[in-house]
Amino acid sequence: MSKEMQTNDIVLGKDYSSAKRWIAFFSIALIYFFYCFNFMVGTFVKPTMIYSPAEGGFGFTLQQTEEIFAVMSFGTIPGTFIFGSIAARIGKKKTLILVALLIALTTFFPMLAPTSVLLWKAARFTCGVVLGGVFGTAMPLVADMFPTKYRGKLAATLTALYSLAMIFGGKLYGALGDANWKLLMYTAIIPPIIGAVMTFIFVPDDSAIAKEQYAKGKESGEKISYLSMYKGKYLWIGLGTILLSGANFTAYSAFSNNATTYLVTGIGMTAATAGAIYSMQGTGQLVGYIIWGLISDKFGRKVPAIGMALSAVAVFIYTQLGGNDVVAFYMVSALLGFMVGYSGPWGAYYTELFPEKYRALSSGMSFNGGRIISTFAVPAIAGVASGAMGMTAIFYIAIGVFVAGTVVWFFLPETLNKNKKEKITTSK
Structure with a gap:
């Protein structure tokens, strides 16, 4: 296969150099990594949640903590539909940036009143809705930026980030302990913002393509x-x-x-x-x-x-x-x-x-x-x-x-x- 044929199936950033393309991938991967890490926040904060106030905890029951993080998982379902629809209209890049910023915001909400079970439930549910928008925007963006022969490997790399996030989270929890639960939370809040900025700067925009495809689909009625x-x-x-x-x-x-x-x-x-x-x-x-x-x-x-x-x-x-x-x-x-x-x-x-x-x-x-x-x-x-x-x-x-x-x-x-x-x- 010729070099020209290899690049013909690239949808976004056809004029990008190899280095710039990999920087764009890293920007998306950064958001995806901390998307994975966000699912583990509960594992590391839960001991503090169930400690009594006298022990420096929140005094939640174990069942309350499970409910808090179960509603987050449930929120990913409507989030998949909501942000998929948004991406179809405005493009995957803009949607992913929006999602990354909202991940940071919704993860921060419980910090305002950490002893409130109701606030934790509401915040984690909305965070789950936002997290539901990551897979459907990050994976296709990567596919659009790289030739076919790389897409499977890069998709597998993104999937494997869940395991790396687990390793990272375990090491971080081991180093900081329960007393530094706030710092643990901030490690899930700040990096997605950095990822959003990098995506804005380095990832090619697909909004024009999205609008064209949406208009064609509407006309065909399929x-x-x-x-x-x-x-x-x-x-x-x-x-x-x-x-x-x-x-x-x-x-x-x-x-x-x-x-x-x-x-x-x-x-x-x-x-x-x-x-x-x-x-x-x-x-x-x-x-x-x-x-x-x-x-x-x-x-x-x-x-x-x-x-x-x-x-x-x-x-x-x-x-x-x-x-x-x-x-x-x-x-x-x-x-x-x-x-x-x-x-x-x-x-x-x-x-x-x-x-x-x-x-x-x-x-x-x-x-x-x-x-x-x-x-x-x-x-x-x-x-x-x-x-x-x-x-x-x-x-x-x-x-x-x-x-x-x-x-x-x-x-x-x-x-x-x-x-x-x-x-x-x-x-x-």
């Missing part, structure tokens, strides 16, 4: 909708993917949201040790995304279900460890992170499960639709912590949900062999 997508067998496939994603979010959140709190308040570890153990989960997950992705490309999209089943085993082992098993906690945390990487190939899998014309809709709804389930399930699960088993009961429920998700996955169709057959048929 509608690709969720109602038309969920018909016949695709209704059941769609429900299956939402249940699978719901099981993933519920089990993962029930465990991860309480991991550092369990280690500090239940096992008696220091914040530094708990944060380091949590970081190992992120390291394992980073590797897991890559390995399970390679496995799914070679052996099938359903094979990573093994990882979901083994996640249940890893959480069970976690509950059997004690205060003297620090090394084992590190190992199991890394192993669990690796297994949880089973969701890495879902972007491809969820897209392949539906007809090609619905690709703009299928993966997003299949993935984020699961947040509807976790929004209600995670706070309900937190309520069992008040019983005799305490937080261990939450982990046992997470184990059951991981197993249930594996069963749902078993009944969904395989897509890899189907796609291979389609390619062979096309070539003939």
